[in-house]
Amino acid sequence: MNNYDVIVIGGGINGLATASILSKAGKRTLVLESRNTVGGMASSMEFTPGYKCNVFNDTIKWIDPRLEKLLKLSTKGLELEQPEILKIALGENNKHISFHKKNSKTVESIARYSKNDSKKWEEFSSYISKLAHFLEKLYGLTPPSLPNAGLKEILGMRSMLGPISKHGTRGIVDLLRVAPMMMPELADEWFENELLRASIASSGIHHLSFGPFAAGTGYNLLHQHVHGNGVFHNAQFVKGGTERFAIALKDCAESYGAEIQTSKKVISIDTNDSGCIGVTLEDGEQVISKQIVSGLDPNNTFINLVGPSNLSPDFKTQLKNIRYRGSTARIHFALNNLPKINGVSDDQMKTIFSISPSIEYLERASDAVKYGRIAENPYVEFVLPSLLNSDFAPNGRHVLSATVQYAPYHLRGLEWSDQLKDQLKTNVINTLEKVIPSFRSIIKHTSVISPLDMEKEFGLTEGNLNQGEMTLDQFMFMRPTISSSQYRTPIKNLYLCGAGTHPGGGLHGTNGFNAAREVLKG
């Protein structure tokens, strides 16, 4: 192959975002994707003949506005749709609370269970929005190299002054108070209704191996609400399926001249004394490049591709200590009919449902991780993507995609066998049947994706969807490690752009945007 200015390993959202920006800036860019299609975490697939699903993410919480501004993805076919109802939290005895785009409607929904809580809702959602506003600014920055940040880096952080002047230092103090909190603490400060409390708590445990009683879930909750425009449980659907986001980015990158090759598995990142010089593909081909950007997680990038003998002991220790611990599974059901959900009318179905009756329920589900088991009564969040995209299922048929916590990668005395996957399926069906009576009878086909499948088939270390847990010890200048948090790595000319970097996981492209900025600095 030709010489390139930049090779991007991995055609996920961040890899494609980086490639788009770099090729727009005139770099000869090559993207190498090991699977036969781009998309990574934004992939869609046919999981049984005639039925499609979004493999991992049915919704997008937020897309970095800078990305849209720079790349004009809407002109490349990206269409986002914010549903009228963002989430329906399902409780026991047909109770449910619906969260709407319009706060006033959410207030109404809450008021059915608690007048007190409904009165506080507006204040709460703007409080969360205010704190997330600080994160928005922070997320746009390259983390400083602490503890000895240079003056330039500190000056680079002056965009943080915006939210400070808007919300005062009080806002920062509130952020420092809420980020380390555990969910029951936050809930105690605001609300009394358990269904509402648990629904808030469920936002804090998204893809974590911890339950709501873990300190730092406050930060995870705020992460879900960055660029949320004051709307709690904010989420958007991508028209045509989540993969359309990746395809739009791919088209964009190609329009700027980037070359994107699929079914090209990189087996090593080649280095010499002066740093990184190229990559070797599975078929033995070597590709030379001045700079390499990896969208893979740190473990894959460094241990598997660079190789331990090319890493210094300290850095190796730091890499070994990154916590992945995937604990989320995905289950896709092909259904013969549209399911009937207790207390929910058919016109309310284009939303995200969550089964989170109480904080204790969520916490008990998370206990399974500690003991290396799967949750008997899991926390389940589900969507019916076939309602949004008619081509996802044959006419009249449907797809229900469920995100299931907790199904840990690290098991004790168990392994991710078909039998265990069946067990998980049964647990999820039992859970779903509490809200969808006789759900079992409409199932045509089921596909379970365990954390081990995610590792094996999608190259996610330990099946973690965020390329490293979203915890405070793996935040900002600690992400992925203290010596590689500026998108640069100890290997010269090798950069990271995946979710394993600041600001972490989600289909937002911020990592890719920030990484491209650093690559262009050289």
Add this chain to the structure above:
Amino acid sequence: MSKIKNYDAIVIGGGHNGLTAAAYLGRAGKKVLVLERRHVLGGAAVTEEVFPGFKFSVCSYVVSLMKSNVMRELMLPKFGLELLPLESTLTPLDNDYLIRTADADQTYREIARHSKKDAENYMRFGPAMSQIGMAVRPILETIAPNPIRPSLSDISATKKILDHVKSLTSKQFEYLTKLMTMSSADFLDEWFEYEPLKATMAASGIIGTFMGPRSPGSAYVMLHHYMGDIDGAFRAWGFQRGGTGAVSMAIARSAEHFGVDIMTEASVAKVIVKNGRAVGVALENGDEYNSNIVISGLDPKLTFLKMLDEPDLPSDFVSAIKNFRIRGSSGKVNLALDALPNFTCLPGDGHHLRGAISISPSYDHLEKAYDDAKYGNFSEAPFMDIILPSVLDPDMAPPGKHVMSCFVQYAPYHLNGGWDDQKREDFGDAVINTIARYAPNIKDIILHRQVLTPADLESTFGLTEGNIFHGELTLQQLFSLRPAVKWADYTTPIKNYFQCGSGTHPGGGITGSPGEMAAKKILGIWR
């Protein structure tokens, strides 16, 4: 009593921090009165002869974090401070044990018996943690600045801290960040592999908190416990001869030496506030004492919500104090024994009984104990930190007899259905059964037992929820946020009313630090 009724300062609560603050003010020439509700001084640091001949450090039972300058400046050794070292930590297991002693070679050999890698890393871990302890110390010794509309001194304090942080090495900074945010289990997993070692070390990350070893945030509590400072040697635990009450008595005698008046059985009902200023206190019996300033050594909830009337306080402050998390999670079982407990893993008498005995065979043991409490039950097989004070100090029990102090987690304050006499006994039984698993003779040698639930700790010692630290040591309740933002510098929204308990920076433990720093702050204002 012919005490004068006009004081420079009145201290509410004769706990060790209140006494420390009083002693420092007395030392500066102020006329101070300490008012203690109980008949004994010391608050949670008391010694009582619960059963004839058997003396117990009823609540707090070890001393590690006492600041050396407090000991010197208040001349505590002269007034009876005598700290005997706790030499070892024994973790009994079902068919084995783990013991760590003061001797490096012995500890290396013992840990290497289980894991050579751990033994090597252990030798590096202690010094690394001490370095971090050193790095944190200047922060702990700074009066927490106010980040909201900071004054000049707040800015200079912040700058000093930032400069200090900048002076840390990258590795120290990395460790510090991790310690501030991680769970103790995760932090220790980075260093060690042998479960009983990890669990026992992680246990110091849960003591006094409502967290399990796998709860993020527990690593900080572990660090907090690593800052023990007996004789300037980090991480040295000590037992006070005569029980921890003798520490309080030493501070009390020091205070009296500096002219402080101390009254026991003087329960304060309210702080008298006039025109937004504290002017004195009213006792339950109707007596009133006037003073220029009033200092509370009580926890934040009592200091503000009980001693004052809510309308006297700004409403956002009231809600901050209401949101301040004080969660009772521990109980205490004190046993009078006819003989020494006989541990199956290390039978008979020996050095191992001179130290701490930790019932922490695995993370799971601790986590399961925590799970019980999380859902409102006391732990069926709890974590325990046990010492045998009479082995170190024979005066604690009649000749040949012994006392055993068991600090127990978890016993949630909010027990399902509430605490009653039956549940207290059930809890005591759970404790004894757990000990009996490792020392089967325990049941035959118990002469008396005292079981203290968190509810008992609350009613006896005035600790809200029975929490020994006056509030969870979580990130959002530290430093400038302890107990509430803007009021973390020992001042309060009420003029001339100050706070000096463990609910203020730098937090709990027998440190004397909040008392000392509060006194210094007050004296700074006074000048």
Add this chain to the structure above:
Amino acid sequence: MFYENKFTANTQLKLSPFFERTSKLNESQEWRRWAGHLAATSYELTHENEYFAIRTKAALLDISPLKKYIVEGPDSQILLDILVTRNIAICKVGQVMYTPWCDEYGKVIDDGTVQRLSENKFRITSAEPNLEWIESNSTGMDVTIKDDSYSTAALALQGPNSRAILNSASSKSLDSLKFFWMMDTTFKNIPVTISRTGYTGDLGYEIWMDPKDALTIWDILIDKGKTFGITPTGLHALDIARIEAGLILLDVDYISTRHALIEARKSSPYELGLGWAVKLKKKNFIGKMPLLNELNNNSGWSFVGIEIEWPGFEKHYRDAGLAPGLPSTAWRTSTPLYNNNQQIGYATSGTWSPLLKRYIALAHVKSKYAKEGSELMFELKVEHFRKLTKATVVKTPFFNPERKRSCPK
């Protein structure tokens, strides 16, 4: 000798496989701790005879407390080459290399020997436990690492008569065994490995064996060695000999970077006089880049031998009305060195050399003062008062007999 005093005692320390013999021979009952073991300080009431055994006869030392690791497997050479500063690729089977090893900042962790037992099998000896470090650097490599510390017992037989004793005990002659090489042989059909290595700077050997054979081997050597003056020797005598040989000791002359709490306590190989053992032409090893930098920018510190000059030394004592107060054993208290009233270094261990009749020491000095012949002032305490006396930088080893390296013709 004359008095029949017997006692037994308990200890919590580890005992060497030779303890049954050494404990009975130890007339002084002076022990020192060595890696958690009881190790004889001196067997006789004074150590002088033991010292002279090293230099004139044959000294038998129990060196079992040394840490030993076996690295085996196809990648073992690759691992060792990454780990240590010397070039292991050129180490032949049967050869031994002395080498330091560093952290990634080029600061010394430990020093010891690497024995190539076969193409893919090595034994590392070290002063401190290093298992964790070796293992953590072996990720992704096809090697197994075994702690051999307690599965191999070791003796050192050092001194001019050592070869003769071994020849009379061994089934094979040692005459052709070269300095820093090793061979397998048997003593009365018991297999042992003998390396021509040691810590005395003299002709000497180290004998490696299965611990179950330890006592038999000890007895054979004592028996065969009787006519050659074999003398069980303790650490006091060894300490003098190793200073004469200019050999450094961990925790005395330097601190392992793994335990040093502050930067100032760490040393690079260059700062310890081990620059000769740093092979920067090797492709990659831990600490290479910083060491390359250091070489290009000169080290701030150097490690040198110094001799405390006699006339000045003697005069200080004479002024106090005393005969020269020589140290009776080697000392290891850090002692300041000055130049023009500025402290420019410190000596870390020193001794009166009974053989050379010189007062010598090993010292860290700022590189500017490290030249041979450079004059310094050594701090001395005479009758409780501090004095400064002249010392000169001299070449090490202080003692370097031809027999150390030579083979019989």
